[in-house]
Every structure is written in C-alpha cells, then in structure tokens.
Amino acid sequence: MNSLKITTLVAAAAVTMTTFSMSSTAADRVYKLKMAETWTTNFPIFGDAPRNMARIANEMSNGRLKITIDSANKHKAPFGIFDMVRSGQYDIGHSASYYWKGKVANTLYFTTMPFGMTAPEQYGWFYEGDGMKLMEKVYKPFGLLSFPGGNTGMQMGGWFKKEINTVDDLKGLKMRIPGFAGEVLAKLGAKPTNIPPGELYTALERNTIDALEWVGPSLDLRMGFHKIAPYYYTGWHEPATELQFLVNERTWKRLPDDLREILRVSMKLSAYDMYIQSYHESGVNWATMKTDFPNIQVKTFPTPVLKAMKKANDELLAEAAAKDPLTKEILDSQKEYMKTARVWTNISDRAYLESLDSISE
Amino acid sequence: MNSLKITTLVAAAAVTMTTFSMSSTAADRVYKLKMAETWTTNFPIFGDAPRNMARIANEMSNGRLKITIDSANKHKAPFGIFDMVRSGQYDIGHSASYYWKGKVANTLYFTTMPFGMTAPEQYGWFYEGDGMKLMEKVYKPFGLLSFPGGNTGMQMGGWFKKEINTVDDLKGLKMRIPGFAGEVLAKLGAKPTNIPPGELYTALERNTIDALEWVGPSLDLRMGFHKIAPYYYTGWHEPATELQFLVNERTWKRLPDDLREILRVSMKLSAYDMYIQSYHESGVNWATMKTDFPNIQVKTFPTPVLKAMKKANDELLAEAAAKDPLTKEILDSQKEYMKTARVWTNISDRAYLESLDSISE
Known part of the structure; x- marks a missing residue:
C-alpha cells in the first residue's frame, strides 16, 4: 500500500477558494517577467544559468511564471543591466555585481575578490554568514534585490x-x-x-x-x-566569481508568495548548478587542451x-x-569569514589532496 | 514604468480551466506525503536537509505538497528506510545510500568512496557525468528513485x-x-x-x-x-559524503508534473544547501575546538x-x-571522471591555496 494520500476537496470550486486564498489569485494570473542578460544569445554556461532558471520556474509554477530572456544582441546594453532593471524596463537581470563598481562602489565586493574566498567558502559567507544581508544593504537603496547567479569556480x-x-x-x-x-x-x-x-x-x-x-x-x-x-x-x-540575478523590487513585491518562493528557489538552484557545470566543463576542457592546443x-x-x-x-x-563605513563592514565580514573557513579548507580538501601525493609514488 | 505584466484572464473560472489543465487538477488536491529519516528528532544539519526540503516544497506549491517527517524516535527503524519506502509505508526517505550495501551491493557506490572524489567533483559526476543515470540503474528495479540528499564535505x-x-x-x-x-x-x-x-x-x-x-x-x-x-x-x-533522498516510484508517478518538479527542485536545492551549511559549521566548530576542547x-x-x-x-x-558488470560500469565511470576532474581541482583551488603560502611569509 502506498501512503500517498490524495485529499480531494468536495465541492471543489468554493472550498478551493477558501483553502487556497493565495492560489485563487495566483491561479488566475500569468506573470510575464522580462529578463535581460549581459551575455550574447546562447552563450554557454553563463547563459545556461538564466535559461535553466526560467525553465524550472515555468515548470514549477505550471506556466504561471513566464520569464523571457533578452540577450545583449537584442537590448544592446550588456553593461546596462543595473539601470534597465532599476528603471523597470526589465524585471530581472543576469550579470555580475562587480560590473557596477563605477556606479555604486560597494557592488564591487559581491562577485569575488583577489586573494579571497574559494567557491564553497564564499557560498558559506553568502548564505550562512552575513553576505546576503550586506548585499541587501548595498542594493536596497536602488530598489533592487541581488542574488547569487552562478559561480565559475577559480x-x-x-x-x-x-x-x-x-x-x-x-x-x-x-x-x-x-x-x-x-x-x-x-x-x-x-x-x-x-x-x-x-x-x-x-x-x-x-x-x-x-x-x-x-x-x-x-x-x-x-x-x-x-x-x-x-x-x-x-x-x-578571481577565486570564485559569482554571477548575479538582479530583481526589481516592485516586481518582487507584486508576485504572490508562492511565485516569489519559486523565483527565489529557481535562482538559487540554477546558480549552484552553474558552479557544478563550470567545474565539470573546466575539467573536460583542460583535459583536451594539451592535445588540441599544444601551443x-x-x-x-x-x-x-x-x-x-x-x-x-x-x-x-x-x-x-x-x-566608507559600509565598505569597512563588508570587507571586515569577508576577512573574518575567510579566516575561519580557510582553516577548514586547508585541513579538509587541501590536506586530503596533498596526502594522496605521499601515497601515490 | 515597471514591465511586470499581469495578464488577467477574463471569465476566470472557465478560461483558467482551459489554460491550466494541469493546474485545475493540482489546485483541487493536497498531496500529503510521508517522509522517514534515519536521524533522530531535530538532528542538526542532516535533519535540516529534509526539513528545508519539506518547507520550500510546501511554500512553492502554496500548500498543495505537504510533507510530514517521522524521525527515528518515531519509526524506530533508522536503517529500515530502504524497506519502508520500497513498501510504500513511507513516500520519501532521507538517509544514505551506502547503508543499503548489505541489501543491494551496488547502492554502496553513491555516497562517497575512500580516496575518491571531493564534493564539487562528485556533484559533477552526478549531474554532468553518468552518476544520476547509474544510480537510477541500481534503484529502479526496486521501485525506488534516489537523489543526492546533502553533502557533509570531507x-x-x-x-x-x-x-x-x-x-x-x-x-x-x-x-x-x-x-x-x-x-x-x-x-x-x-x-x-x-x-x-x-x-x-x-x-x-x-x-x-x-x-x-x-x-x-x-x-x-x-x-x-x-x-x-x-x-x-x-x-x-569519506571525502564527500552525500546523503540521499529516496522516493517511492509510485508516489513520484502519481504527482502532477508541477508538483513533481517542485519535489525534484526542493530535494536538489536542500542537498546543495546542506553542503554549504556543513562547510560553514565545520569552519566555525573547528575554530572553537582548540579553545573549548584542548585535550x-x-x-x-x-x-x-x-x-x-x-x-x-x-x-x-x-x-x-x-x-558484477554493473559494479564495473559504476567504478569505471567514477575513476574516469575523477581523473579528469582532479587535474582541474589541482590546478585551480589547490594551486591557489598553495600559492598563498609562498607569498604570506
């Protein structure tokens, strides 16, 4: 016997309205969101992250969240994502936070830093440390929300x-x-x-x-x-370059709770997936490099x-x-976090990799 | 002007039924799934993965996917997850694949292997290599689907x-x-x-x-x-211990497409999140170890x-x-994958960490 219990609600229409007050709104509406990416059409890996994001959001929402993507070929403004999402010309952008350093200096610190954290360390800082909170502090004054958008690895x-x-x-x-x-x-x-x-x-x-x-x-x-x-x-x-999903705050607030969660989860998952895809492609391409490109x-x-x-x-x-006190807060937070995480990185993965040398001769 | 377009469908009831034929089914029903975990009640990190999974599935489905969790304290069978999910007593389990090696020998290879892959390498094997396909080969004959369920790191x-x-x-x-x-x-x-x-x-x-x-x-x-x-x-x-979500195949097939995708995404995301949480907690706890536990x-x-x-x-x-030819297929696949990925691990993160030594004296 399978324990899957299907609770069929009697007198569906009325009861459904009561039980799913949010859903009654959401199910009536298709939310069409426009996304602009810095990348050109069909750009591999970087462009896969927003494409995957849009696809799983569409599937999980059963078509109620429809996200279309304009590439740089179309909007002609690869470095205009910040402004276009801020103005509401686009609801979402896929780009990299450090591209906006000339506009808002503190955006510089949310992609990767020279001599800085590796990818798992930096994801730890974002999600388990103060990274997300500090990024919000930087972007909120511009009516924007910023989320990790895929890591290239080292x-x-x-x-x-x-x-x-x-x-x-x-x-x-x-x-x-x-x-x-x-x-x-x-x-x-x-x-x-x-x-x-x-x-x-x-x-x-x-x-x-x-x-x-x-x-x-x-x-x-x-x-x-x-x-x-x-x-x-x-x-x-750039030990752990993290791309970025930028979301217009008005768009974010207008979404019903379930679709907002679907959007959040779709962005987060496609970012992690891009990290793994990048890791994979790096290994595969490095392996062929010596034979294909001997020079x-x-x-x-x-x-x-x-x-x-x-x-x-x-x-x-x-x-x-x-x-700038906010810059100091961000940099201190990164420094402290890296100090703690790096001890673990060295005793775990690095020590393991090095110990394999000693037993492989 | 914000480009968020809300397409309100006129004569909602009828048109909605047409537009969302899946949704009309799904929105009428609450799917209550039962999950059993190997861990005791409120077990940290390992237990956070299934809890987070259930929470985001519930939120994204607007309450249509309700997953309740029984801990080992309740079901009294921490190593009975495989059997209980197989029989349908539970729809989902959270455990570790290598716990079933006495039952189905080839389940042993989908958690971690001595002298084997690190976490990003192994995620690469699962999602970009043949890992998921081979795991399906092992579990499908038992009416089960197995998914990564959270990595502890090294x-x-x-x-x-x-x-x-x-x-x-x-x-x-x-x-x-x-x-x-x-x-x-x-x-x-x-x-x-x-x-x-x-x-x-x-x-x-x-x-x-x-x-x-x-x-x-x-x-x-x-x-x-x-x-x-x-x-x-x-x-x-155990360089990259990956826990496991086990799903009864009949449950999986009975879910409407959107809820199946919500379940898949919720499992995948909570697994990645557990890897980052583990990395974080490892660093934090290692840092206090020397002072709190000097012995x-x-x-x-x-x-x-x-x-x-x-x-x-x-x-x-x-x-x-x-x-066993299937064992050979799995082990060959892991060996080949690790060989390619490891060259990149060494030239990227490892070389980077080592180069920092040379400039920090």
Whole structure:
C-alpha cells in the first residue's frame, strides 16, 4: 500500500477558494517577467544559468511564471543591466555585481575578490554568514534585490601576448580585467579596462588590449584567445566569481508568495548548478587542451609579482575601508569569514589532496 | 514604468480551466506525503536537509505538497528506510545510500568512496557525468528513485581511544565505520560495524567499539566523543559524503508534473544547501575546538598506514568490479571522471591555496 494520500476537496470550486486564498489569485494570473542578460544569445554556461532558471520556474509554477530572456544582441546594453532593471524596463537581470563598481562602489565586493574566498567558502559567507544581508544593504537603496547567479569556480589569470617575468612587465600593460583585480593592476602601473564578452577577441586581435582574463578552460578555449595570446596564467584574482540575478523590487513585491518562493528557489538552484557545470566543463576542457592546443603555455606568475599584487591589494582594501563605513563592514565580514573557513579548507580538501601525493609514488 | 505584466484572464473560472489543465487538477488536491529519516528528532544539519526540503516544497506549491517527517524516535527503524519506502509505508526517505550495501551491493557506490572524489567533483559526476543515470540503474528495479540528499564535505577519519601508529594497530580494532571504508579496514584486520547515530556515544563509552568515525567538526563535537576518545584523525575514507533522498516510484508517478518538479527542485536545492551549511559549521566548530576542547589531539594516519589502506582499497575495487558488470560500469565511470576532474581541482583551488603560502611569509 502506498501512503500517498490524495485529499480531494468536495465541492471543489468554493472550498478551493477558501483553502487556497493565495492560489485563487495566483491561479488566475500569468506573470510575464522580462529578463535581460549581459551575455550574447546562447552563450554557454553563463547563459545556461538564466535559461535553466526560467525553465524550472515555468515548470514549477505550471506556466504561471513566464520569464523571457533578452540577450545583449537584442537590448544592446550588456553593461546596462543595473539601470534597465532599476528603471523597470526589465524585471530581472543576469550579470555580475562587480560590473557596477563605477556606479555604486560597494557592488564591487559581491562577485569575488583577489586573494579571497574559494567557491564553497564564499557560498558559506553568502548564505550562512552575513553576505546576503550586506548585499541587501548595498542594493536596497536602488530598489533592487541581488542574488547569487552562478559561480565559475577559480578563474585563470588570463591570456597574455608576452610573458610576465617581473613587476615592471605590468607597467603600461593594457588588460581587460574587471573588479577589484583591475584596481590592483592599475596600482602596479597597468591599464585595466572592461570590455563586453562579445568584443573581447577583436580587442585582443587589434591590440586594443595586450592581455585579458575571461574565465578559465570552461569558456576560454572556444573564444580562441590562445591563437593570439599563448601565455595562459593560473589564477590569483578571481577565486570564485559569482554571477548575479538582479530583481526589481516592485516586481518582487507584486508576485504572490508562492511565485516569489519559486523565483527565489529557481535562482538559487540554477546558480549552484552553474558552479557544478563550470567545474565539470573546466575539467573536460583542460583535459583536451594539451592535445588540441599544444601551443598554449601554462604559466604561474613569479612569486615577486604575486607578492606585489598582494601588497597592492591589501593597501587598496585598507584605503577603501577607510573611506566608507559600509565598505569597512563588508570587507571586515569577508576577512573574518575567510579566516575561519580557510582553516577548514586547508585541513579538509587541501590536506586530503596533498596526502594522496605521499601515497601515490 | 515597471514591465511586470499581469495578464488577467477574463471569465476566470472557465478560461483558467482551459489554460491550466494541469493546474485545475493540482489546485483541487493536497498531496500529503510521508517522509522517514534515519536521524533522530531535530538532528542538526542532516535533519535540516529534509526539513528545508519539506518547507520550500510546501511554500512553492502554496500548500498543495505537504510533507510530514517521522524521525527515528518515531519509526524506530533508522536503517529500515530502504524497506519502508520500497513498501510504500513511507513516500520519501532521507538517509544514505551506502547503508543499503548489505541489501543491494551496488547502492554502496553513491555516497562517497575512500580516496575518491571531493564534493564539487562528485556533484559533477552526478549531474554532468553518468552518476544520476547509474544510480537510477541500481534503484529502479526496486521501485525506488534516489537523489543526492546533502553533502557533509570531507569527513574526518574518526575518534580513536588509542593512537594508530602502525598497520598492526588496526588488527582487531572494533570500529563503527560504514560504506566501502569499512571493507577496507576489515581487509586490514579491523572489525568494522555500523551503529545508528543515536547509539554511537554509548557504544563507544561501553567499549562495544574502540573507535568510530561520524562526520567532522560540524557534528562531532556536540556528540561528546572527544571526552572518551581523544585522538581525532584527518580524513581519507569519506571525502564527500552525500546523503540521499529516496522516493517511492509510485508516489513520484502519481504527482502532477508541477508538483513533481517542485519535489525534484526542493530535494536538489536542500542537498546543495546542506553542503554549504556543513562547510560553514565545520569552519566555525573547528575554530572553537582548540579553545573549548584542548585535550583533542588532531592526528594524521602515518603514510605506511595510508598506503596499506590504499592498497586494500584498490584490491577490493578490482574484486568488486570483477564480480558484477554493473559494479564495473559504476567504478569505471567514477575513476574516469575523477581523473579528469582532479587535474582541474589541482590546478585551480589547490594551486591557489598553495600559492598563498609562498607569498604570506
């Protein structure tokens, strides 16, 4: 005997209205939401997160939550997501918080930080630490809600036309690198800039930039950067890049409770799923890299270069914290959280991986 | 202007029926499902996963999916979940796949494996590799569906009353250790056993066992094991323990499409969330361990002991694969997946963590 109990309500119409007062509203209405993404049409992985989100929201709501997606090809404003969701031109956006640093300085801290937390550490900070609360503090004054939108995992340090052997090699270097890492390189004499994903290859090819970082093996190889910039550096600057779902607060409030929960859950799940997808694609693409693209030269920045980056990073963090109490609150919270979580990361996964070396010879 | 478009359907009753044929069924019925968990009432973290699952399923379905939970205190059969869900006494179970190894040998491989994958690697195998497909092959003949139910992250090697200095110290050792790791220790002369969580402390106190592994700092310290077994070993045997939601296939099929998707998403999300919660609690508890429990002695198994464990592990894997083609298929799939993913784990998170050492002196 199966214990599934189907409680059929007698005199369905009337009783249903009483029992499901929310549902009676919700079931009468289809909520059509418009989402704009920074990415171009059918962009892999990054674009899968909003597509998956829209699909599961639609299925769980039985079609009452219909989310359509406009790609950058259509809205022509890959870095206009913040403004378009704020104004209500779009209900939802899929992008990255650190793209708004020129507009609202504190948005910079909710994507990833150089020398910062790894993905599980940062998810811990968001959901079990103060991350979500602090992000709300930053976005609420603009009538926006921000949610994690998918993690790329550890990003590679980028593609360079010339090797970086000393700190001096960074001077004058024109590099596409967003977020706090761009400021770190600027302090060391480089010329950081941000360029939409769809224009990256051309910019590198035409020497508008000398180097760029994009993501890692999960996405970089299909972009073809290795053909024009063969030095591929390991990561320091984006250990856990979290994309972003931005939601207009008026849209959020107008949704009935069940659809709001469906939207929240769909965003959260598709973000986690993107992390796992990225991890998978990184492994698969790295494995084929050596055979398919033998000219790629994988490099690690020399220790003196990394030390200079770390010093510049720490100085910039101190400056930023001194300027704004909310910045200080965010940075202190991240620092404290990372300190606690990192001890565990080292005793758990790292110690395990290292112990396998000792027994595998 | 906000673009939220509320499409109010005219002549609601009739039109709604047409537009939402599924919804018209679903909205009339409350599906009451019964879930049994291996854990005792209000058990932290492990019990949070099914509780969160039931709560978000209820909220997203606007009360149409009501899942009640019976703890081990009530059903008195912590290791009877498989049978109770199979028979239909319960619709859903929350437990761990490797607990059923005595019943269906191949269930052993869907929790975690000694010297196996880390959590992001294993999630990659489940969702982007062949993990889910292979798990279905194992469970479907029993009218059951199995889903990931929450990851503990890396588990600690356990609590020992006496230090383990040589392989000989394992001989005759009575230890609570489930899964494949138990078989590895048996091959080295130990006497592994499984004991329900609620009885662990007493078993260790009364010398029914000499050692036990439970989880890690997230859950162990509140169990009080350190008071009677002060040696706390780092992990080798359960690098990414994934709990399990078991669903009766008849229940699954009877749910309307939208509620089935709500159930699937609620299980998947609460599993990921438990991984992050475990990571968080591990860090927090590890940080207080040294001050609150100064007598705990953290140890790593000596390399010769680990080597013996690895050798026994590899031999047992080969034996198991030789016995059953499906076992071979599962183990080959895991081995191949781990090989690819591990290269990325090492070049990304591990290399990053190690590079921080070199610049922090």
